[in-house]
Amino acid sequence: MPHFQPLLATFLLAHTLVIADKMSTMKLTYFDFGGRAEYTRLACVIGGIDFENHLISFEQFGQMKASGELPHGQVPILEIDGVKYPQSNSQLRYVGKLAGLYPEDPLEALRVDAYVDFAEDMAVPVGATISRKRFGLPDFADEDEKKAAREQLAFELLPPLLQQLEKKLADNGTGWCVGDSCTIADLRWYQPLNTVLSGTLDYVPPSILDAYPLAKGLVDKVKSIPAVHAWYEAEAARKASSSS
Ligand SMILES: N[C@@H](CCC(=O)N[C@@H](CS)C(=O)NCC(=O)O)C(=O)O
Structure with missing residues (x-):
């Protein structure tokens, strides 16, 4: 049924674009040690979730805090599609849901x-x-x-x-x-x-x-x-x- 092929190709392309559009970028900002970022990092790693492990120095943290860009003035910050989300346990729960590490029941x-x-x-x-x-x-x-x-x-x-x-x-x-x-x-x-x-x-x-x-x-x-x-x-x- 060759005349279906263009239709199928159009459908697949549209589907791929929808999926691509839904793909989020994730960036986790914290210091270069485990601390309160470690559990979310590991949830990403186990779930195969792509994320940017953005490591900052104490000096950079001071500047970020002073600029007011950190919700609650703290790290870790999980940035999803450019929006910053604070609180490590909430971050863990969110990533845990994506990674299949948090029960639905x-x-x-x-x-x-x-x-x-x-x-x-x-x-x-x-x-x-x-x-x-x-x-x-x-x-x-x-x-x-x-x-x-x-x-x-x-x-x-x-x-x-x-x-x-x-x-x-x-x-x-x-x-x-x-x-x-x-x-x-x-x-x-x-x-x-x-x-x-x-x-x-x-x-x-x-x-x-x-x-x-x-x-x-x-x-x-x-x-x-x-x-x-x-x-x-x-x-x-x-x-x-x-x-x-
Ligand atoms: N409840 C917060 C606590 C975050 C927190 O205490 N972060 C520390 C680093 S581990 C921090 O940013 N401290 C600097 C400050 O509060 O000025 C969470 O779980 O994310």
Whole structure:
């Protein structure tokens, strides 16, 4: 039926243009470390979602903040088709939906959200030892004061939260937070757990996680997702080439 071919070609071209028109550009702006961008980066990576990993210096952040271009004056910022969206957990949820890492079932989504919000319970005491001013706290007078605050964090404030996380993971029984596969709940918790494990929080020994094998194991489970593994290999190569 050769006379259908031009019609078919026209239809396919129009269809392709509609699809192209719907394709969004995504840019995630944050510093050159994990922090509050890491979970959304990993959601993009796992979901095969193309995004620009826009890395800025503290100096650039200061300029952007002063110019008023950052909603809430904070990063990360997720820019979709040129529109800036703040709040890392909202960004994670949005990308999670695109990536198939957020359940469609409302009750399952509630379980995932509870983990995401629970991670904020850990972010608060950790944040209070990093961004003192934001919590109305004076800067540490000296290194001894910082050490005492971090030790209180490691040995008093974090253990009850980690115990709760461990129990939730044991109750679910799959190694993942909800269900039997990775969701944004795992990516959200991966970030603070990996921060502790990497030893970058001075005076918070990574060994505090030894008492919580399921929580510690979650970091390995996320890292062993092939797309995540490949992403970290590429990141290591990028950092090595930029420092040489
Ligand atoms: N609730 C916000 C918190 C964002 C936030 O605290 N960002 C920090 C960097 S991790 C920041 O921009 N701090 C600088 C400031 O507040 O001036 C989110 O989850 O995105």
